[in-house]
Amino acid sequence: MKRFCFLIVASALVFPFLISAQGQEQPTIQIEDIFRNGLYNSYQPEGLLSTEDGLHYTLQVNSRIEKFSYSSGELVEVLFDGRNHPELGRFSSYSFSKNEDKILLETQKEQIYRHSYRASYYLFDLNSATMVPISDHGKQQLATFSPDGNFVAFVRENNLYIKDLISNAESQITFDGKRNEIINGAPDWVYEEEFAFSKGFRWSPDSKRIAYYRFDERRVKQFSMTLFGNLYPEIVTFKYPKAGEENSVVTIRVFELGSGGTTDMDTGPEKDQYIPRIQWTADPEILSILRLNRLQNRMDILHADAKTGASGLIYSEENLYYISEPSDQTLTYLPDGETAILISEKDGYYHLYQLDCGSGNLTPVTSGPFDVESFLGYDPGDRRLYYTSYEESSVEIQLYSIRLDGSGKKKMSTLPGTNTASFSNSFDYYVLTHSSANTPHHVALHNRKGKLIRVLEDNETLRGTMKDYGFAPVEFLKVTTASGQELNAWMIKPVDFDPGKRYPLFMYVYGGPESQKVVDEWIGSRVPWYQMLVQQGYIVACVDNRGTNGRGELFRKATYMQLGKLETIDQVEAAQWFGGLDYIDEERIGMFGWSYGGFMTSLCMTKGNGTFKMGIAVAPVTSWRYYDTVYTERFMRTPRENPGGYDDNSPINFAHQLRGKFLLIHGMGDDNVHFQNTVDFTEALVQSDTQFEMQFYPNKNHGISGGNTSLHIYQKMTDFIIRNL
Secondary structure: OEEOOOEEEOEEEOOOEEEEOOOOEEEOOOHHHHHOOOOOOOOOOEEEEEOOOOOEEEEEEOOEEEEEEOOOOOEEEEEEEHHHOOOOOOEEEEEEOOOOOEEEEEEEEEEOOOOOEEEEEEEEEOOOOEEEEOOOOOOEEEEEEOOOOOEEEEEEOOEEEEEEOOOOOEEEOOOOOEOOOEEEOOOOHHHHHHOOOOOOEEEOOOOOEEEEEEEEOOOOOEEEEEEOOOOOOEEEEEEOOEOOOOOOEEEEEEEEOOOOOEEEOOOOOOOOEEEEEEEEOOOOOEEEEEEEEOOOOEEEEEEEEOOOOOEEEEEEEEOOOOOOOOOOOOEEEOOOOOEEEEEEOOOOOOEEEEEEOOOOOEEEOOOOOOOEEEEEEEEOOOOEEEEEEOOOOOOOEEEEEEEOOOOOOEEOOOOOOEEEEEEOOOOOEEEEEEEEOOEEEEEEEEEOOOOEEEEEEOOHHHHHHHHHOOOOOEEEEEEEOOOOOEEEEEEEOOOOOOOOOOEEEEEEEOOOOOOOOOOOOOOOOHHHHHHHHHHOOOEEEEEOOOOOOOOOHHHHOOOOOOOOHHHHHHHHHHHHHHHOOOOEEEEEEEEEEEOHHHHHHHHHHHHOOOOOOEEEEEOOOOOHHHOEHHHHHHHHOOOOOOHHHHHOOOHHHHHHHOOOEEEEEEEOOOOOOOOHHHHHHHHHHHHOOOOOEEEEEOOOOOOOOOOOHHHHHHHHHHHHHHHHO
16 A cells, blocks of 8 residues: 655645655656656557558658568568658658559648648659659648559649659649639648548549549638737638538549549539548549538438549438548448448448448448447458457457458457557458557557567557556446436546545546547556546546447437537536545546537536536637537537527536636637637636636647647646645
8 A cells, every 4th residue: 555745835746756555665757757758658650551462561660661571570671761861851651652662751741730731742762762852842732642653643732733753744733722712632621620631632543533622612701810929920811611601612523644634523413512532433434422411411422424524323321310420431442343331320330331332232241239430441352341349348449350241250359448450451460559548559460360470569668667656547437327327437546545535536528429538548648647646646537428439329419409418417417426425525526628628627617516626628619609510510500500509508608607716728829629719708707707717828729739838738737736626
């Protein structure tokens, strides 16, 4: 049994050692070691790619690209060494041409939004060992080899270009691109953020065509932010469609390299809709287009003729609530050209289906009262699919394979926690990544039969550090609320926990639709921060309310049209459940959340009737009227259709009910959840004569990081917790 020694004078001044029952000193967790020194960082291999033959894989090791044998795990050769090319600097990613005689290297990244960035791309020829820039006319976006390796396509200044690697000629194929007006080959802000992709073009399998997005955002309203640092601050404006406002008009076009002609694909007469994905089928003349209506409760799959643009409906699906956000895994075409794998929740859970592209018929591959979490690939050799799912537990993710006809299911992972895999092109080998709430990432290479070949990363140093610093175990439990909800939760108690004492409780919340925070996985830098609080005598807990993932559609979509209502009830009642435990001091319960979690914290502090003594809301949405069309309307419809859903759960409208100590934090350069949310909530608090604290970070975006920022914000929050809880 250990006992804690710490002294508090005005703020947290913590002795750097614990004294064990045997009188031995044990180091305590220091916040600088978390956010400045990286003492608790968990590492995973960078840039893991399978070669075309499926016999080798490559890794980015510092400034080198190294090639390894799958069968032995041994280093075969160094394909590229950046130390021989100082003009490149450190490269951030790489890709190979089809025959793997060329490498495309990305460096000097310049962030635009969350996913998008500009960069300088270089072409390295493995045969001649020479390197040249892809273009000398400014940074590019999204540079991508054609399948035959003879071309590279990229975007610059909202236009699409092609570089001929044989003639070395650079050709511009669109000419109307203009900032805040027309975008070719890349998504606008809301598509990038909410449909989670940044590349808005696709090469055809035969390298003869490029399909690309054209966004006309001229009618989308602009949002402006002030960036500080100069004598006269800079005003930055960009197109941001808020709930109920106009979106970009999206056109899908196909450019033919041989003729130089461009053809519009027929996506139907309705322009107020979404095209969240395009991809080529196995036929290089047939483009697949995924279409959603504005309400996002109907999804259509179209096949378009690349020559004429004529399209036909292959499959359509409607949902009583909404179609969950499409991703790259939603639809996968198989090599036979006649079949695709579709992820659908039409039976109430996410499952894999075989889609007959001719008839439009669906045949289930997986089934049961569990969600498939991810589709990882299809091996045409033995007609097996690889996927992860919540089949064993709603807080665990396990790896499986199954035949295309739904037979022969095999579990491939063996450890509890979260498991995922990356497969060789031949599917003879896979790299399995495992972690749990108490175990950092373990990455290992296996053959098809599951035999271990090589451990790529075991984070043994971190495991030893966790032991040396006395990390307490994360425990999973069920919370039963007064409303009768059984909610998943985790809790961390001090190592020297005494059930006869009463501890303050610090709750972390996110709670947004289709999210999940109560899952048995390693969660990064917040792990040691929570452990630091636990060492100082707090119990830390997290509860997944209604609306979150892992438990099927009815639980996931229970919050439809009323974001914040049921989630707040669940979190308040969960806190009261904890407060009813003998060892929890119900007068000292606090909450912290970021983004949607900031929204939840603000609601719990205002509508929670004093359940929480303290709350920290970081980058909160305070009115869904201020957030974007795609995300907000998916769960709420428009403000005109559902005004009560928007206003009855806006913290701004309940500022006068705030109870307890409250800290409001926001980045002033947040392009996602705008600073406007915090400004208007602040004004409501002021006018209701409610005292609170606030911390703003100039020019920082939604993540509020960079330089000393992470350390500063977590020190601010730590001091606030200790002072008020």
